Amino acid sequence: MSDVTANEVTIRQYRPEDVKYLMEYAEENEWDLSMYDHLAYTRIDPNYLIVAADKDDVPVGFCGVSQNAPDTIYFGNFIVRKDLRKRGIGRLLWKAMLEKAGDQNIVLDGGPEMADWYITHGFPYQAYKVQFYAVKVNDEMKQNIMFKYDTKTLMESMWPDLMKYDSQVYTNFDRTRLLRAWFTGDDVRVAVAMEAGKIVGYGSIHRKPNGEYGLRNIFGDNEDVIEALLHNMLSVLPEGTVVHFMMPEDKPLPKYIQHSMKVEETAVRMFNKVKIETNNEKIWFATAHTV
Structure with missing residues (x-):
């Protein structure tokens, strides 16, 4: 590993060959980030990712600036290589993010240990806090279970009703463009829960490296809806598969996954x-990537 100072760093747009470093640094920090996430970001903005490169043009840090709505920016993938932290590289990336965002509402998801820093740097408004979990699919989860709610894979014809349901959660924020980006591709599947032909919940599962999976944005009217969605998405996975997810701290673990760690x-x-206000009663599984 080379020794790098902030004075030697150049800030530039990313190139495809840089992404392997982003994934490497994310894995070192045990982030819930994969190529699925990166590709979703690029569908929103092909130039979302900014790189801090050393004198040999090798990435030593990253940050993402995603235009998630006409007046809303999301900051993500803000990371500096572990051995080069506290040298001013992060400050260069932070400045680049602010310059790209301009005078818009900015959203980020930070560790609690960073909350005070973000507050002093202009982020005084906080929403929910999430806890990270992992669950291993077991034989009991694969058994047939009868549910009150019918669960189906999302089809194109369902999109208007899906967004109508999403607007019950994000009451003043249209996420159509955002969800179109994240619910596209071979590595993701979206399940919807129906009652009397009406959507009462939905959620997504995506494939991660090493045979693992991740759950994102599982919303539902009640825990029974969530149980049905989880069974739909997890029961088809091989026994022993590890699935990662995030839940708001005030939500109880559904019975179906109570053995989660x-x-x-x-x-x-x-x-x-x-x-951005949300109906938190309907949010069961959150994400640190979409808003």
């Missing part, structure tokens, strides 16, 4: 100008 990591959603 907590990961020693939490994140808190923060805003610099306006707190």
Whole structure:
């Protein structure tokens, strides 16, 4: 590993060959990040990712600036190589993010230990905090279970109703463009729960490296809806498969996955100008990537 100072660093747009370093640094920090996430970001903005490169043009840090809505920016993938932290590289990336975001509402998900720093740097509004978990699919989860709710894989014809349901959670924020980006591709499947022909919940599962999976944005009217969605998405996976997810701290673990293990990591959603309001009663599984 080379020794690098901030004075030797150049800030530039990413190139495809840089992504392997982002994934490497994310894995070192046990982040819930994969190529699925990167490709979703690029569908929103092909130039979302900014790189801090050393004198040999090798990436030593990253940050992402995603235009998730006409007036809303999301900051993500903010990371500096472990052995080069506290040298000013992060400050260069932070400045680059702010310059690219301009005068818009900015959203980020930061570790609680960073909350005070973000507050002093212009992010005073906080929403829910999430706890990270992992669950291993077992034989009991694969058994046939009868549910009150019918669960189906999302089809194109369901999109209007899906977004109508999503607007019950994000009451003043249209996420159509965002969800189109994240619910596209071979590595993701979206399940919807129906009652009398009406959507009462939905969730997504995506494939991660090493045969693992991740759950994102599972919303539902009640725990029974969530149980049905989880069974739909997890019961088809091989026994022993590890699935990662995040839950708001005030939500109980559904019975179907009560053997889940907590990961020693939490994140808190923060805003610099306006707190985007949500109906938290319907949010069961959250994400640190979409807003």
